[in-house]
Amino acid sequence: MIILNNAKPIDGGITAPKGFKAAAVRAGIKESAPPDKLDLALIVGDVPCTAAALFTTNKVQAAPIILSKQHAANGTARAIIVNSGNANACAPNDTANALKMAESAANALGIDTQDVIVASTGVIGQELPIAKIEAAVAGLTDSLDSKGSEAASKAIMTTDTFAKEFAFEVEIGGVPVKVGGIAKGSGMINPNMATMLAFITTDAAISAEMLDKALRVNNDFNSVCVDGDTSTNDMVCVLASGLAGNAPISTEGEDYSCFCDALSNVTLNLARAIARDGEGATKLITCNVTQASSKEAADAIAKSVVSSSLVKAAMSAADANWGRILCAVGYAAGQFTVDNVQLTVASKKGMLTVCENGKGVPFCEETASEILGEEEISILVNMNETHEGSEGAALAFGCDLTAEYVRINADYRT
């Protein structure tokens, strides 16, 4: 876990903030799933919530994406219903079934269908077994619980190997405010402006406009790349109940910054967890770019390094093949020079500079191998184009490429 600023990590995930309950059940959506696999989750606010959401930029948009965009457009929502095992994308009756999913949650909860966000993840192109979902909704609402975050975080998993759940607390004007989040990741992950599935709750009192702004600024999911494939179903959605009792946030300022501190801790840790849990991955790769000519260049370079198949394959073998890193720096978009690039590999075992001024320097291969043998490794790229601490900095998160990735994806539909 990374902890930035003064945010305090707390337990409870999306049900840590005041005013939220969650639940999950097994509806049996994917028949070949293990009998205990939860596959349908519901997240509900005790009161109407302000809401903000970001959606995939893929021109193929799953039916729940299209519907949820409409439902989130007015800046309010109260419930999120989400299934795994079927993406409800490009499938027979996809539009009707997304709406039915929203209606069935709304009816069971006694709220407007317009206030229900719908999300789906799984195989593309197969008809969603909507009857199974409708039949499961009663049990779902019955089991809503103020400790239901963990169950919900498990229900949204597909090929994920662990559930991803974080919560942080900050003080806003002396009042404790909490932000919690869950996410699913693993494959088809290369969010680009929008993201994979992530659901965040907060009890902050905050306007829809500022919530939207905070989400866009702290959308660390854009810094994750597992395999370069931007999904048809990516979504991140945040609900704010306002029950913390802080003075409502409606402009930028100290309160807004405090809120962003909590939110960014949640998004950053979820993003790291998603990268670490990339399909077949054995390690988390963080690329930290500094002193680039611009923020945009830094972002492109960091993303390029963690996206390179050759870098990812080298890291799986703890091989400090810095030429591939430099190569990936070089083909990143943007105008910059590579003559002054310094490359350093780092982990808790230490750090080692392997390239200075765009050329290799002698280094001990055994030390490099020991550093890169860790489960969390960093590639530090100092572009030396501007001064230290300049805006031209960025972080990106990725994972290594292993034979297991291929095995998982060669045979995903069965």
Next chain:
Amino acid sequence: MIILNNAKPIDGGITAPKGFKAAAVRAGIKESAPPDKLDLALIVGDVPCTAAALFTTNKVQAAPIILSKQHAANGTARAIIVNSGNANACAPNDTANALKMAESAANALGIDTQDVIVASTGVIGQELPIAKIEAAVAGLTDSLDSKGSEAASKAIMTTDTFAKEFAFEVEIGGVPVKVGGIAKGSGMINPNMATMLAFITTDAAISAEMLDKALRVNNDFNSVCVDGDTSTNDMVCVLASGLAGNAPISTEGEDYSCFCDALSNVTLNLARAIARDGEGATKLITCNVTQASSKEAADAIAKSVVSSSLVKAAMSAADANWGRILCAVGYAAGQFTVDNVQLTVASKKGMLTVCENGKGVPFCEETASEILGEEEISILVNMNETHEGSEGAALAFGCDLTAEYVRINADYRT
């Protein structure tokens, strides 16, 4: 082999056209290479040649790239010296060693250093053993042969599993004109405007300007993607001896078109061979996009499909996971709609439409599996945005993603 228009395939590769000799030797550049691995090749024109070349767009440019750009700038050249086993990129004394390589060939041949193109491929960052190359050049010039194409095509291989060599003949104004080419590919392959190593010869009489134009138009290497990594050393270079005796080509017109017919057959077949021989690949994937809104959109879509890790992994298992194909269509750059997309998989075993109007259609999985089980498969993407035969069409070549790719690249430097 694909044969377009009226070009006739012939034997002889780069030494098929009149006025070219080639040779290859083992200089011992990569010590761990098998003892019989050729690693240094020379291609020489009997007479001064017009020349055109394209180079990598990576901002990290290997020393031979920088030098060869200067040497090709005046539109003439007479020799190409190329080594495998070391990229001479970002390495100690790289600039000096690239120049020494050119000088040593020039001295042995008695030509100007300015007329020598230099290319290198292999590991980045290690010093080129220039003394070994200089020592080997005498043996290289001694063994120049008008049947030397095959040896040269072998010498430029790195992780390639087969040599890539093609030649075609056309008639220009009743005169037979030949174009031959060799290429190396395999890894770090995602040419973008420039390309991997490919060397082409022709005996056509053609101006440097028209040669350059023909090369840019017929640069099919840009349609290949193995792993999305654009190398620091990509280069394609064509030399024209003018010895065929055709009326010199200095403008567009019928003669120029005939020449392009021969050239495009060479580049297309080399590009296909490079994709088929992608690291760890078991099959060639061709994506054929038609009826897109523009040529640019078609190019982006075709490249996006063959670049998708998820599509590539599915194809390795002969799995008609069309949702991933549609997803890759959807995240391609450009403005277009996906509502009318038709997806068809094809091979010599038949063809099968799996998606219509952006949604899956029922199909027989066994048939799909049989079609995709072939070594050469096609994915046909009809965007249905314009009429049949419109400009909005493109081809791209890729390969499947296998565990073997990861194995090769986890441990490439040793």
